[in-house]
Amino acid sequence: MSFDVDALLAELDLDAKASLLAGQDVWSLPALPRIGLGSLVLSDGPIGVRGVRWSPDDPSVTLPSPTALAASWDPRLAVRAGRLLAQEARRKGVHVLLAPTVNLQRSPLGGRHFECYSEDPLLTGLMGAGYVTGVQDGGVAVTVKHFVANDFETERFTADVRVGERALRELYLAPFELIVRRARPWGIMAAYNSVNGTTMTQHAELLNGVLRDEWGFDGFVVSDWLAARDTVASANGGLDVAMPGPRTVFGEQLAEAVRGGEVDEEVVDDMVRRVLLLAHRTGALGTRHLPGTPDLDGVAVAREVAHRSFVLLGNETGVLPLREPRSIALIGALAADPKILGGGSATVFPEHVVSPLDGLRKALPPGTDLTFSTGADPRTTLPPATDNFRLRATAKAADGTRLAEFPLREAKITWIGELPAGLDMATLASVEIDGTYLPERGGTHTFAVTGPGDLRLTVAGQTLFDGVNLPEGGDVFTSIMQVHEQRREIELAEGEPVDVSLTYWIPSEMAEFARGTFAWVTFALGHRGPVPDPDAALDEAVAVAAKSDVAVVVVGTTAEVESEGFDRTSLALPGRQDELVRRVAEANRNTVVVVNAGSPVELPWRDEVAAVLLTWFPGQAGGDALADVLLGVEEPGGRLPTTWPARLEDAPVTDVTPQDGELAYDEGVHIGYSAWARVERKPAYWFGHGQGYTTWVYEELDVYPDDEGGARVRVRVRNSGKRKGREVVQLYLAPTERGDRPPRWLAGFASVEARPGEAVETDIVIKPRSLEVWRDGWQHIAGEYVLEASHAYDQPRLSTRVVLQKIR
Incomplete structure (x- = not known):
C-alpha cells in the first residue's frame, strides 16, 4: 500500500493536525482512526524497554549499561543489542524507544555518564549508529538524545551551556551527525538545557539549520519530558512533538497560535508530515509491512554483552582466569545484591537478576568451597523490605475511602508517569504499605522510610516516624532524584510476627504539578535485620579471605552515587570499601577486585591486589558473565571508552556546576584523553586500556590514502x-604540525579474533572528517601525519608517517 502523506494531511483540519503534535498522556500520541492512524507509544530505554508502566509487574530484558556496551568497541554488538530491544518494544506495543544517549563524558563527575557511551565522539557515534540500526531494523524508532550539550545533571533543566562553535561541531554535535548520516534515525530528542542563550526545544539554528538543512535529517524532533516551554518559539524553532500530555505547549495552544498569525500553518503541516512519516515507518499508520524481528534470546544477549564489556584493568600476577581453586572467598554486599543499572529514566525491571554469588554458585565445579561475607556495605539507604514480609498497597482518597489495593513483592511504590488503572491524581490523597513481618532473628531491627513528603511509619504498634521527609533546605521537586532517608530502630523477637504500616501523603505541590500531566508517587519502606557492627563485619571478611585460595571482592557505587538527576561530588567508593580491599589484600595475595560501577571511580589500592576487573553496571545476567570470565570460559573483551583518573583532583576537566545559570565549556576541544595529554599528571588508566587472557604482536601496518583525504x-x-582471544586495534592520528589541534586522536578501530599463533588482518577506513577542523566551516588539514596502530591511547604498537591530502 502506497504512503501519500500529502493526501492524508489534506484530510485533517487545523485542530486535528495540532492534536497530533501533543502527547495525549505521558507515553503516547493520539490516534486518528479516520485516516488509519493508531496511537504512537513511546517508552524509555536504553538498556531495556520499560513500556508505559513503571512497575516490576511488567518485566523487561535488562542489558548492561551503555558504558559497558561501548567498552566492547564493537558496533556489530550494538546492532545485535538494538535488534533485541526492537523485539522487546514490539512485544510491549512500543513504537518509539527514547534512546540512545550520545552525550559525551566531558567530566568524570557527570552523574548520568553510565548512560552515555564515551568521552570520544567517534567511538560514541559508531556505537550509537550500530544501536540505531539494530532498533530500526525491527521497525521501531529511536530518539537519539539529548540534543545537544546535555553532559551534566546540575541545573540541567535551565542551564545555558556556553560553548565555542568549534568545540560544538568537533565534539558535541559530532556523534549526532555521524549517526544521522550513517544510520538515518527516525527521531531526535531535544534537551532541556540552552546552548549559547537559546533553549534547545526552540533552537532553530541547530534544529532546522544544522540538523535538517545541513545534515538532511528527515525524522521527528520530540522534547525531553516537560522541556517545551513556549508554543510559538518551539514550533518555529524546529520542535515537532511536545511531551508529555495532555497539557503541553502544542495541541490547542498551537492551533490558536496559527489562528493568531504567530505560527504559519505550513510550519504545522511540516511537523505533522514528520509525525505521519514516523507512524508509517513504525507500522502505526497501517500502510507498511513491518520486518519480522528475529527471535533473540534476551538473557543470552545480556550475558554476551556483559562478558564482552568487562575490562581487565590489571592482572600482573596472572591470577585470572582462576585455575581450579579449592576455596573462594566472595566478599562485598554488591556480590549478593549487585548494582545492575543506573538510576532515573534508564530504570527497567528484569524478571530475574543473577548476582555474582548466584553466578559462581552455579558455575563452580563440585567440591569447590565458596564462602560469602559482606565485609562492607556501600549502600547509604536500606533496600526495600522483601524477605519474610507479606505486604500490600492501599490507595485512599482524602476522606479515607479505599480506591484500590495491590499486592507487593517488595515494600516500594514507584508510580512515575502514569498511575495504576483506576486511579488519578485528582482523587488520590495517600498510599499505605501495610502487612506483617516475621523476624528470622531477634535483636535490633532497622526500618527506614524514603519519599519526598509526609510519612508515618508504625511497627509492632509503635510509631517510629511521623513527619516531613525532605533534605535540609530542599523541596519536593529537588528531592525526587536525591533520595533522603529516615532510619529508626526497634527491638523485635525471633519468630514473633509484627504488624507494619507506612503511609505516604501526596504533597499538594506534587499533586498540582502532576494532575493531568505526569504522576510521581514514589516512596519505600527499607529494612535491615540484626547485623554485626561494621568493624566485626570487616574482621569476618578478612578471616574468610585468609583461609581461602582466592579472594574475590566486589566493590562499586550505589543509586545514591550514580543516577539521573544529580552529578557526583566525589569519585571515591562509598563507605569503607577501600579499607575492605586493602585489608583483604593483606590477608590473601590472590585478591581479585571486581568493580561494579557505571563510570570512573578511584582505585587507590590498584597496585596492591592481584587483579582488577571492571564489570560496569552489567545488567540482569551479570553474575553468569562474571563466572564465565573468572573461570576462563570467556575472555574479558572490553576496553575503556573513557579515561580513568587516579584521583579526582588530577582530572583536567571536572566542572559540572553552572554559575549564575551558565556552564562554560572553557576547555574547548580538549576533553577526555586530549585534555589529559596537555597536563603533566597521568591517569590511572588511559582511554582504550584493557587486558585479555592472551597477548598480541602487531606485525604490519600499511596505509593507502584516498583522494578524499582519508x-x-x-x-x-x-x-x-x-x-x-580478541584484540581491539585502535588507530590514532598525530599531526606533525599540530597547531591548535590535540596531540593525537582516535581515527578508527576494529576488533579481531584469533587462535594461539594465528595472524589476522583487518582493514580500517579513516574518514576525511578525521582530518578536518571547524573554522567557520569544515576545513581539511592536509599534510604529514603519524599514524599509530595501538593497543590503547598510551600504548602504540606500530607507527608510520603518511601524507594525507584532499585531491578532489
Missing part, C-alpha cells in the same frame, strides 16, 4: 599467547 589502513596482528 585512507584505508591494513593492520596485521598475531595472537602470541596460549588462548584464543
